[in-house]
Structure formats: structure tokens, C-alpha cells
Amino acid sequence: MKKLLILGAGTGGTIMANKMRNLLERDEWDITIVDQHKTHYYQPGFLFMPFGYYTKHDVVKPKTNFLPFGVNVIFQGIERIDATSDSVHLKDGTLLHYDFLIIATGTRTAPEETPGLTGPLWHKNIFDFYTYEGAEALAGFFKTWKGRELVLNIADMPIKCPVAPLEFVMFADAFFTERGLRNDINITYVTPMSGAFTKPRASKVLGELLVQKNIKIIPDFYIEKVDNEKKAIVSYDEREIPFDCLISIPVHKGNPLIGRSGLGDEMDFVKADKYTLQQVEFPNVFVIGDAGNFPTSKAGSVVHFQADVLTENLMCAIENRPLTDKFDGHSNCYIETGFGKGALIDFNYDTEPLPGSFPFPGIGPFGLLKETRTNHYGKLMFRWIYWHILLKGKEMPIDSKMTMAGKKM
Amino acid sequence: MAQKNFAGISVDVNDEGYMTNPSQWTKDIAREIAKEEGIELTEKHYSLLEFLRQKQAKGESLTIRSVGTSGFIDIKGFYQLFPGAPMKKAAKIAGIPKPASCV
Numbered sequence: 001m002k003k004l005l006i007l008g009a010g011t012g013g014t015i016m017a018n019k020m021r022n023l024l025e026r027d028e029w030d031i032t033i034v035d036q037h038k039t040h041y042y043q044p045g046f047l048f049m050p051f052g053y054y055t056k057h058d059v060v061k062p063k064t065n066f067l068p069f070g071v072n073v074i075f076q077g078i079e080r081i082d083a084t085s086d087s088v089h090l091k092d093g094t095l096l097h098y099d100f101l102i103i104a105t106g107t108r109t110a111p112e113e114t115p116g117l118t119g120p121l122w123h124k125n126i127f128d129f130y131t132y133e134g135a136e137a138l139a140g141f142f143k144t145w146k147g148r149e150l151v152l153n154i155a156d157m158p159i160k161c162p163v164a165p166l167e168f169v170m171f172a173d174a175f176f177t178e179r180g181l182r183n184d185i186n187i188t189y190v191t192p193m194s195g196a197f198t199k200p201r202a203s204k205v206l207g208e209l210l211v212q213k214n215i216k217i218i219p220d221f222y223i224e225k226v227d228n229e230k231k232a233i234v235s236y237d238e239r240e241i242p243f244d245c246l247i248s249i250p251v252h253k254g255n256p257l258i259g260r261s262g263l264g265d266e267m268d269f270v271k272a273d274k275y276t277l278q279q280v281e282f283p284n285v286f287v288i289g290d291a292g293n294f295p296t297s298k299a300g301s302v303v304h305f306q307a308d309v310l311t312e313n314l315m316c317a318i319e320n321r322p323l324t325d326k327f328d329g330h331s332n333c334y335i336e337t338g339f340g341k342g343a344l345i346d347f348n349y350d351t352e353p354l355p356g357s358f359p360f361p362g363i364g365p366f367g368l369l370k371e372t373r374t375n376h377y378g379k380l381m382f383r384w385i386y387w388h389i390l391l392k393g394k395e396m397p398i399d400s401k402m403t404m405a406g407k408k409m
Numbered sequence: 410m411a412q413k414n415f416a417g418i419s420v421d422v423n424d425e426g427y428m429t430n431p432s433q434w435t436k437d438i439a440r441e442i443a444k445e446e447g448i449e450l451t452e453k454h455y456s457l458l459e460f461l462r463q464k465q466a467k468g469e470s471l472t473i474r475s476v477g478t479s480g481f482i483d484i485k486g487f488y489q490l491f492p493g494a495p496m497k498k499a500a501k502i503a504g505i506p507k508p509a510s511c512v
């Protein structure tokens with residue numbers, strides 16, 4: 001029997017297990033997937049939890065519900081990959097061998113990288129919403145909080161879903177407006193980037209939206225530490241911003257196992273070819289999703305588009321053919337803007353988000369880089385699609401390659 | 410492709426003023442770009458610029474954090490040399506593309 005081993009049963013690992021089990025003969029190929037946790041989180045739902053829009057049941061399901069019959073599932077921590085001998089060591093000492101390996105171990109927040117962040121105020125006045133625990137603690141806090149300084153800080157790039165912090169402050173604006181508290185609360189968006197977003201045209205449009213909503217942007221702020229006594233964040237160039245409630249998007253890193261295995265960069269992201277998704281040194285090792293050092297958004301939509309390319313290229317490698325498919329960096333993100341509206345951006349490695357309509361030119365139904373009600377429903381629909389179509393690796397009516405059709409230059 | 414004249418030499422730049430061909434870079438050009446950014450270059454600046462150029466040539470990722478943990482300089486020192494937005498300014502003066510880490 002030949003062996004395909006998948007590390008991580010989150011979005012990318014689960015999709016690949018489903019796709020490859022459909023393609024590889026059961027009597028020739030053994031497929032094994034390993035993860036340390038039994039629970040699958042719908043991470044985009046973490047954004048909705050602090051405002052009480054989603055609860056536990058919307059975002060938590062058992063991983064095994066989404067893994068296909070005929071795949072071996074091991075719940076165990078992964079210690080180290082030994083790519084020179086095609087093997088993986090698990091925490092309990094188990095040794096697994098593979099012919100082909102897919103790394104899908106994602107990224108994690110590393111609040112410990114910022115001094116003072118996890119100090120006495122952690123989960124009292126300082127919250128993250130990028131973890132289930134953080135989102136839940138914040139939901140409790142917001143129930144009674146009356147103000148005054150609400151500060152959101154992005155510690156560093158890259159982060160998962162780079163629009164989520166923008167959505168958060170726009171949700172906060174709507175949430176506190178509806179509760180009649182908005183006049184008592186200042187919302188400040190503090191970012192290491194030069195503007196609201198990473199790409200110029202989207203940054204301009206989104207930046208203007210924040211201004212309209214009376215949300216203050218402080219750009220080029222690179223956090224050094226949190227001063228718990230003063231309740232302030234401090235930058236490396238010694239600027240201080242006081243807060244009563246700090247929402248932190250901590251530094252993101254790859255899983256430490258990548259560093260232990262010598263396969264990553266200094267942030268433990270796997271060094272991979274951004275087009276073929278192959279690890280740069282080992283041709284039988286492939287990477288999908290947040291775990292890679294790909295210069296595109298770390299997002300579920302990216303994982304979904306990469307899965308098509310990875311499936312194709314993995315089949316090429318298995319059949320000893322040159323890799324034929326290329327990932328173009330395609331990313332597609334719905335952006336909640338509050339009050340039942342949303343925006344949408346669609347872009348890749350070479351083309352920044354542009355205005356227009358999506359997916360059908362001139363028709364939509366979704367509008368690119370503008371606020372509409374339909375876009376908001378798109379985001380809400382995404383949860384259903386995620387659980388029922390995306391994870392199962394089924395076809396979706398959106399091409400994995402970005403298209404210029406419907407976009408206005 | 411836009412051109413810009415530094416120290417009597419015409420170099421290729423993008424619309425944000427970043428040089429697009431690192432091989433056209435010289436120390437004199439660096440001094441002039443730095444002046445536009447309000448920075449007077451010292452030997453310390455130059456050795457860091459060389460270090461960044463080498464990292465970039467090897468295809469390594471360039472972020473404030475990766476430079477600050479490289480052992481060459483810490484983040485605080487990086488800020489002192491290139492105040493405000495050190496990675497963006499240093500890349501511009503080192504004649505290398507704007508780091509694509511911001512996605």
C-alpha cells in the first residue's frame with residue numbers, strides 16, 4: 001500500500017482528505033490524517049460571537065463529521081517531520097511513514113510575543129477574538145461594558161483574514177449604536193500598515209468607510225508592549241495609546257513543529273513554492289493554507305482555491321508527471337460593514353481588489369468593493385457553504401483562478 | 410516604467426518610488442533617496458542596507474520582526490535608524506522592492 005499522510009484536520013486538511021479519497025484507489029492508497037484536537041471550529045464565526053450574533057452551536061462541530069469513510073484519523077499531537085526519511089513523529093512516540101505528505105497545520109496566534117499582552121489585564125480588559133476562548137470571553141465582557149476607549153490593535157502582519165479586524169470595528173460601531181452607547185465609546189483602529197488595508201484601492205475605500213463611521217485610524221503603529229498599569233499600548237517609537245478595552249490581534253506564527261522540523265522561515269511558516277504549493281526542498285511534501293509562507297491572504301477562501309490546484313499537482317506528482325497547475329493567489333473575502341450590509345473583495349498575487357460585480361459581469365449578484373445588502377447575505381451563506389460544501393471538497397460555482405470579468409479598472 | 414534621477418544616474422522606479430532593479434543601486438543613490446526621507450546615512454545605516462540587500466537577493470522574507478530577530482539589529486535599533494516606518498523606508502533606500510509581507 002502507498003501512503004498519503006495529511007497533517008492537520010482543519011479547513012485545508014479536511015478538504016484534501018475528501019478530495020483525495022475520491023481520487024485515489026482504496027486498494028492502492030492508504031490515507032491518514034492527524035490532528036491534536038477533536039473539535040472543528042468555524043473560525044470566521046469568531047468575529048460574530050463577541051456581539052452575540054453567533055453562539056457555540058454555530059461555530060463548533062466534531063471533526064469526524066467532515067472526514068470521509070476510508071481515511072484513518074489519528075487524534076494526537078505532531079512532534080516533528082523528518083522529511084529526509086519520509087516520516088513523521090507523533091507526541092506519543094508513534095512513527096508514521098509516507099510516500100506523499102500534505103502539511104495543513106495552519107497558523108496560531110502568539111500573544112506571548114508581545115510583552116505585557118497576556119499580563120494581569122488579559123481576558124479582563126484585553127481580549128483577542130481570533131480564538132474561541134477569546135471570542136467567548138469578549139462576548140461576556142461586551143454584555144455590560146459601557147465605555148469609553150475601545151482600541152483594536154494589529155500586532156504584526158501577516159494575520160488570518162486581514163479584513164476581520166476591520167469588520168470587527170464596524171460591527172462594534174453598529175452594536176454600540178443599537179445599544180444607545182455609541183456616543184460614549186471612541187473606537188480606534190491601530191495598525192502597523194500605512195492604511196486600513198494592505199492593497200491601495202481597497203485601503204482607500206475601506207479607510208473612507210471607517211471615517212464615515214467615526215472610527216479613528218492610527219497607521220504605522222508597531223506595538224512593542226502593553227503597559228498594564230497605565231492601560232496603554234506602546235509602540236517601538238514610543239507612542240502610547242490608552243485603552244479601557246483592548247482588542248488585540250496578536251502576532252501570528254506557524255506551528256512550532258515546523259521549526260522543529262527545519263522546514264520553515266523564522267516565523268515557522270513552511271517555505272513553499274507560491275505557484276505549485278510544493279515545499280521548496282522536498283518534492284513529495286506539499287503545503288496548503290495558513291501553514292505556508294504564501295504571499296496572499298491567510299483565508300478559508302484561499303484554502304478552497306488552493307485545494308483544486310493541490311489536487312491536480314499531487315496527482316501529477318503521484319503519476320510522475322511534471323506539475324501542471326499553478327495557484328494564482330486568488331482570494332475572495334466578504335467584509336461585514338455592519339447594519340446588515342457588507343462588501344466583497346476578489347484579488348490575486350498580481351491584481352489588487354477592484355470595483356465591479358461578482359461572479360457574473362454586470363449582474364452580480366454581489367458587488368465588488370462597495371457596500372450592499374446582498375454581500376452581507378453572502379457572508380451569512382458562507383457558514384452554511386463552509387460546513388456543507390467546502391469542507392466536503394465538493395464543487396462550487398466559483399473558479400479557483402481569479403477572473404477579470406466583471407471588474408472595472 | 411518610471412525613471413528617476415539620483416546622483417546623476419537614471420534608475421527604474423515604481424509609482425511609489427521603490428527601485429525595481431536592485432543592480433542599479435549604489436551608495437550615492439542610497440544617500441539621495443535617504444535625503445528625500447529626511448535621513449542622513451551613517452556607516453551603521455550602510456551595513457544594515459547591505460544586510461537587507463543580501464537577504465532580499467536570497468529570497469528571504471523581510472519584515473520588521475524578521476530583521477529584528479536576525480541578530481544584526483533589534484527592532485528598537487531599527488526604528489532609531491529609520492524612524493516611523495523602518496521596513497518601508499529601509500527597503501526604499503536599499504533599492505529593493507517594497508516588502509510583500511503585507512497581505
Ligand SMILES: Cc1cc2nc3c(=O)[nH]c(=O)nc-3n(C[C@H](O)[C@H](O)[C@H](O)COP(=O)(O)OP(=O)(O)OC[C@H]3O[C@@H](n4cnc5c(N)ncnc54)[C@H](O)[C@@H]3O)c2cc1C
Pocket residue numbers: 007008009010011012013034035036037042043044045046047076077078079104105106107129130131160161164255257288289290291298299300301302303332333334
Ligand atoms: C476571526 C477569524 C475570521 C475569519 N474570517 C474568514 C472569512 O470571513 N473568510 C475566510 O475565507 N476565512 C476567514 N478566516 C480564516 C480561515 O478560518 C482560515 O484561513 C482557515 O481555516 C485556514 O485553514 P487551514 O487548514 O490552513 O488551518 P486550520 O483550519 O487552522 O487547521 C490547522 C489544524 O492543524 C492542527 N495542528 C496544528 N499543529 C498541530 C500539531 N503540532 N499537532 C497536531 N495538530 C496540529 C490544528 O489543531 C488545526 O486543526 C477567519 C479566521 C479567523 C480567526
